[in-house]
Amino acid sequence: MRPIFRFIVLAWLAAACGAAHAAFNIFATVPEWGALAQELGGDKVRVYTATSPLQDPHHVQAKPSLIARARTADLVVATGAELEVGWLPLVLQQAGNDKVQPGAPGYFEATSAVALLGKPTRLDRGEGDVHPQGDPHIQGDPRNIAKVAAALEQRLEQLDASNASYYKARYEQFSARWTAAIAKWAQEAAPLEGTHVVVQHKGFTYLEGWLGLVEVAALEPKPGMEPTTSHLAQVLSILQHDPARMVLVAAYQSPQASEWLAQRTKIHVVSLPFTVGGTDGAKDLFAFYEDTVQRLLKGAA
Amino acid sequence: MHTRMLVAGASALAILAAPHARAASDADLEAIRAQIQSLRQDYDARIHALEERLKAAEKEAAQAKAQAAQAAAVPAPVAQAAPAPAPTPTTATRGLAAFNPAISAILNGTYANLSRDPNQWHMAGFLEGGESGPGRRGFSLGESELGFQANVDPLFSGNLIFSITPEDTVSVEEAYGIYKPGIAGMVPKFGRFFSGLGYLNEQHNHVWDFTDAPLVYQALLGGQYQTNGMQLTWVAPIDQFLELGAEIGNSDSYPGNDRNRNGAGSGVLFARVGGDVGDSNSWQAGVSYLHSGARSRESAVADLFGNDATASFTGHSDLWNANFVWKWAPHGDPHYRNFKLQGEYMWRKEDGDLAYFSPSIALASEASYSSRQSGAYLQAIYQFMPLWRVGLRYDWLDAGSVDYGANSAFLADPSFHPRRATAMIDWTPSEFSRVRVQFGQAKLAPNFTDNELFVQYILSLGAHGAHIF
Numbered sequence: 001m002r003p004i005f006r007f008i009v010l011a012w013l014a015a016a017c018g019a020a021h022a023a024f025n026i027f028a029t030v031p032e033w034g035a036l037a038q039e040l041g042g043d044k045v046r047v048y049t050a051t052s053p054l055q056d057p058h059h060v061q062a063k064p065s066l067i068a069r070a071r072t073a074d075l076v077v078a079t080g081a082e083l084e085v086g087w088l089p090l091v092l093q094q095a096g097n098d099k100v101q102p103g104a105p106g107y108f109e110a111t112s113a114v115a116l117l118g119k120p121t122r123l124d125r126g127e128g129d130v131h132p133q134g135d136p137h138i139q140g141d142p143r144n145i146a147k148v149a150a151a152l153e154q155r156l157e158q159l160d161a162s163n164a165s166y167y168k169a170r171y172e173q174f175s176a177r178w179t180a181a182i183a184k185w186a187q188e189a190a191p192l193e194g195t196h197v198v199v200q201h202k203g204f205t206y207l208e209g210w211l212g213l214v215e216v217a218a219l220e221p222k223p224g225m226e227p228t229t230s231h232l233a234q235v236l237s238i239l240q241h242d243p244a245r246m247v248l249v250a251a252y253q254s255p256q257a258s259e260w261l262a263q264r265t266k267i268h269v270v271s272l273p274f275t276v277g278g279t280d281g282a283k284d285l286f287a288f289y290e291d292t293v294q295r296l297l298k299g300a301a
Numbered sequence: 302m303h304t305r306m307l308v309a310g311a312s313a314l315a316i317l318a319a320p321h322a323r324a325a326s327d328a329d330l331e332a333i334r335a336q337i338q339s340l341r342q343d344y345d346a347r348i349h350a351l352e353e354r355l356k357a358a359e360k361e362a363a364q365a366k367a368q369a370a371q372a373a374a375v376p377a378p379v380a381q382a383a384p385a386p387a388p389t390p391t392t393a394t395r396g397l398a399a400f401n402p403a404i405s406a407i408l409n410g411t412y413a414n415l416s417r418d419p420n421q422w423h424m425a426g427f428l429e430g431g432e433s434g435p436g437r438r439g440f441s442l443g444e445s446e447l448g449f450q451a452n453v454d455p456l457f458s459g460n461l462i463f464s465i466t467p468e469d470t471v472s473v474e475e476a477y478g479i480y481k482p483g484i485a486g487m488v489p490k491f492g493r494f495f496s497g498l499g500y501l502n503e504q505h506n507h508v509w510d511f512t513d514a515p516l517v518y519q520a521l522l523g524g525q526y527q528t529n530g531m532q533l534t535w536v537a538p539i540d541q542f543l544e545l546g547a548e549i550g551n552s553d554s555y556p557g558n559d560r561n562r563n564g565a566g567s568g569v570l571f572a573r574v575g576g577d578v579g580d581s582n583s584w585q586a587g588v589s590y591l592h593s594g595a596r597s598r599e600s601a602v603a604d605l606f607g608n609d610a611t612a613s614f615t616g617h618s619d620l621w622n623a624n625f626v627w628k629w630a631p632h633g634d635p636h637y638r639n640f641k642l643q644g645e646y647m648w649r650k651e652d653g654d655l656a657y658f659s660p661s662i663a664l665a666s667e668a669s670y671s672s673r674q675s676g677a678y679l680q681a682i683y684q685f686m687p688l689w690r691v692g693l694r695y696d697w698l699d700a701g702s703v704d705y706g707a708n709s710a711f712l713a714d715p716s717f718h719p720r721r722a723t724a725m726i727d728w729t730p731s732e733f734s735r736v737r738v739q740f741g742q743a744k745l746a747p748n749f750t751d752n753e754l755f756v757q758y759i760l761s762l763g764a765h766g767a768h769i770f
Contacts, residue, residue, distance in 0.1 A: 064575025
């Protein structure tokens, strides 16, 4: 047995040392960070996005393809706040790439740049799928993207110093366009302020904060639990004295429960992209918010 | 304006308080006037500067207010304006407990209705060892688990999992460290762990899709193969998933046993490839090899006379495994519907000596022994709606060719193919709980057919680690 093992170990060492990577590889956990990394990195980076926009980001499997991509990554861009707790730690451990382990400069969490909302006051699994550090779905508010972009650009400069000026220039360009876009969206969405909404899953906290929407109920009895008929009946009674204009559903969720509600009340079902690529219109980061605002305006009309 | 009056008042006071003012000459008065003049000019300049700053500040405040009003016309405002991420102080304030490992507990219980006595449960033609059989009849605790996991320091992480059996014994199921920085991309693991052999072997039984292990695992690996030793795994730095692994260890788990010797008694090699097909499909396939050895490994057998006897094997054991798993979920999201097809094939050869001993007729005999045996299972799991899954599994074993040498006078080559068909349905209200009903029919020997019904619950408390693919 022994000579075989020795041979294999030596062969591995040779292969590992000989492997060279040309481009700067970025592993993004969800489409919004993939899109942002592409905006900032331009043609100096190769971005791999681990999940599809129609996938529930809470339930991802540690697939072989993810392990392979994490192995070659120079930078992992994750959301953090335990959104990826069900798969990313395992993928990173199995990949054995020490550049991107949590704590290393090659591991970046978007939520580290943003103040989190919705930190649960009661930490108990009886409350459903709660996120102990706060709501991780920060992509609901484009002002968060600006904060993450600034932090991510710093990280890119640090890790890929030879292209630092390139990243800086792209960031400044992006930042200017983004500020202008936020002003435009805020203006367009002004009529939405104060609109009462129902959500299927509590994943729109930041969007509501940004546009001034008021959440009156959620269809999931507890976060992550499927809507039940008894809970839906309860939502109906809430809506009788506190009517809402629309019910918001993320594109990755089945709108069944929302449609059930829409049949019984005068409420519009608004399917939102939730991330870049979630709808046909949301093809990039700018279009994602544009499409979200337009869909909301249509739903409120 | 208030500021200007205040400063003027202050200058007046300063003049009154000047000790020599009253008794001063004209020249002195002139000098004082000049001083006051310069003071006034000085103050005027400062006041002007202050006023400018005040105006700027007021303007800024007004702007901020307007922005805040715009941003916050809703009940969830404040944190938006916070300049830096709010630190989460809880961990820092918990003192020593802040460094407690993540603790998880699995409560796993079964109700079993078995048509045949589980003590008579044998797979014809196989020298069994380790854990095999359907477990106890009636209500029992199944195998509950208690796990601790934490980073030890920047270099190591550790994992300890106890298994608590229905017989009130506690055993160490896994206890290993991982050297986190790795060696040239290789991940070293050491201690006791479930071997990377095959597909199902590495998974804990509460993650399995059926209550019990496939027959081929029970017959050829004694349930699950544990290594006491070390493992190196390496993922190729390419976009295609390719993982290679090697283990050396003590040979003390079945098909080996403790041989009281130095050095590595067993070794495992494995390779896995995998990938995606489109958005909705992903797969993994692997091969692995186990080499081990045994000295006087005892198995209970029934001899040609129908008596209970023991057979002790001394020799070498080589096992090959080929495995695959295919998973489908629309757009990769398994929440509403998903499908999983999984299968493994194993082939084992054992060469050495076999000691036969029959206590009833007080007879012992030792002769050469050689066997080539194999088995496989294929299973499919379909989640047809959220929370509900159904599954089918088919097991078969081939006792193969067994050469008992001179012992063929006492032990028969059964030329029988044990097989089993199983169906299950389970309900998973959250990722932390599952309730399962399973029914199987096992034909293990020509005159032994067992109908097995299991009702099982699995509850997961505390930290809930990620599951491997």
